[in-house]
Amino acid sequence: MKRFLAILLSLTVLCQAVTATGINDSVPERRVNSVDSMQYLENVIVYGRKPYAEVIPAQVLSAKTLEGLNSHSVADAIRYFSGVQLKDYGGVGGIKTVDIRSMGTNHMGVFYDGIQLGNAQNGQIDLGKFSLDNIEEISLYNGQKSDIFQPARDYGSAGTIYLRTRKPKFNDGKRDNINFTMRTGSFDLVNPSLRWEHKLNRSVSFTLNAEYTYASGQYHFRYRKKFSDGTLAWDTTALRRNGDVHAWRAEGAVFGAIPDGKWNAKFYYYDSERGIPGAIVNNVWKNSQRQWDRNFFTQGGWQKKVSEHYEAMVNAKYARDYMHYVNPDTTLMLIDNKFWQDEIYVSSANKFTIVRDWDVNLSIDYKWNHLNSTLVNFSYPTRHTGLAALATAYTLGGFKAQASLLYTMVNDLHESRNAGQTIAHHSQWMHKFTPAAFFSYAPWVQHDLNFRAFYKRIFRMPTFNDLYYTDIGNASLKPEYVDQYNLGFQYQLMPEEGIFAGFKISADAYYNHVTDKIIAVPKGTGQYRWMMMNIGKVKIRGVDVTARTSLRPMRDVRLDLNLNYTYQRAQDYSKPDDYGDGGTYKGQIAYIPWHSGSAVFHASWRDVVELNYSFIYVGERYHTSSNIPANHEQPWYTHDISAHYTFGVGKTRIKVTGEVNNLFNQYYDVIQNYPMPGRNFKIILKFDI
Secondary structure (H helix, E strand, C coil): CHHHHHHHHHHHHHHHHHHHHCCCCCCHHHCCCCCHHHCCCCCCCCCCCCCCCCCCCCEEEEHHHHHCCCCCEHHHHHCCCCCEEEEECCCCCCCEEEEECCCCHHHEEEEECCEECCCCCCCCCCHHHCECCCEEEEEEEECCCCCCCCCHHHHHCCEEEEEEECCCCCCCCCCEEEEEEEEEEHHHEEEEEEEEEEECCCCEEEEEEEEEEEECCCEEEEEEEECCCCCEEEEEEEEECCCCEEEEEEEEEEEEEECCEEEEEEEEEEEEEEEECCCCECCECCCCEEEEEEEEEEEEEEEEEEECCEEEEEEEEEEEEEEEEEECCCCCCCEEEEEEEEEEEEEEEEEEEEECCEEEEEEEEEEEEEEEECCCCCCCCEEEEEEEEEEEEEEECCEEEEEEEEEEEEEEEEEEEECCEEEEEECCCEEEEEEEEEEEECCCCCCEEEEEEEEEEEEECCCHHHHHCCCCCCCCCCCEEEEEEEEEEEEEECCCCCCEEEEEEEEEEEEEEEEEEEEEEECCCCCCCEEEEEEEEEEEEEEEEEEEEEECCCCCEEEEEEEEEEEEEEEECCCCCCCCCHHHCCCECCCCCCEEEEEEEEEEECCCEEEEEEEEEECCEECCCCCCHHHEECCEEEEEEEEEEEEEECCEEEEEEEEEECCCCCCCEEECCEECCCCEEEEEEEEEC
């Protein structure tokens, strides 16, 4: 009887709680009761240790952090990650590619909402094309993403960048969110963008985003040249020309929820015309090269937890890219080339939960690529790629382990034309297995300390340009291999009281070994004809260190400081006679500094007033692997500051931002003879309705 009364009392209390929290909005008289008074607390702080969700944590830039970095494109923001080198060819519209831990741009995978961005022609993704206006988060992983529930293609890169776009979020009662942003500033910048989010019903919402960018790209730069004995040859100031850009971007997405799952579909379109300012050499101050790009893709994904032990995910994508390049300079050769790329991609991932802490994933992908061009004697290549990945993840207390094996199958078809006949050629089927293993260990529950290590072997296929570019490509090229080793730790301290709000530090030591590196070497006796060859070998040793801390010196005031440092010794170990010049042997490879780093300071008051300061430093380096004084490049650094003020007018939230970039007007080149802008300004107005 006592047990029955106890159960009855418990059920009564439970029903009261459910009634209080599960109120029907259609009956307003039931919305106020004595229990409701417990729901309205102005400030609630819950302290606790956040468990490590990943074996190898990512470096992450959130949307709020991105707003304070004085960055316009994804490429600008990625500079603040440790271990990353950005190649910027100058100007507002200059091409920007990224390299992680000196392994080469082609070893970096860039994923847009979970599906990789591709470029079968040259393997490089121009991150300057992707605006931050529709980006919610940027994540950088060394090795690969720790979540094994992913497509097979995600296992195929030495490092990965994940771009996650904004997903609609609606306050109670709202069905529409509208954001309008206007940027203007130096280089005649005009950059409006509009984003509209709409809630169709409880399960489906969509977003549309459009942006236009115009800039003349004209800025003054300082040009200096010294003789080999160190005396100054000349020192002048000139105007950078032919760096204009006209670009349109439009993208839309639909997001849906299903029982124990979700789905999405999106499209992306980018259309630009830009000048290519070129290198400042031989007293040539202006170049006339032009480039037109049209990039389109549509993609979708479906994910569902079918049962307690099985979860499925399906992704698909179609992409078409067009590029038109013109060089009207007839001194060497008139160039007017057009290229069309097509890609079809489908993927299926299947995760099985064997027991509570043991998961297994099987992913199978297929990718089809085709390249067309107006080049004379072009090969019109087509590539079929099949990938299968088997991965497992196991957790035991503070120990986490993951292992994966990626199988890649590749076959190319290209054409040759002779005497009016077209002959199709199939390459040999290529079959490769590449393993990876990741480990982490947290020895103490009471201390937030984690040790990690990983090994990964990966390869990259030669691109279509490497293999088939007219008179340059080499159809006999082998894949380029990388072996990665990493050992590191992370420590985090989150005090429960006081002005000190948190501290986190992480450090990683790594060694990468690149073999069969694909490089261009002179063909014959002239320096104007080149061929791609597998003769490169690079050994890379480095250390990445990141530190973050937060302070709350007084109520409503927050101070944040992020520091990144990278040391790299990336040496060219190709045989001394491979290049015909032994001066490159064991030399630091081109454009890789020994020391680099960044610092970002953020101060805010009630999210109304925000101040940001950022600093980037790139140490001395050489522009070739021949480390002689004539090839030496001086260190460069920039200081950027910005201030934000947010206020409301009715239901509209307005944010005003002022930026000053390269505050001390330093003249520098990221790539030799491609001068970067000096001090420049920007004003940004944002309206959220």
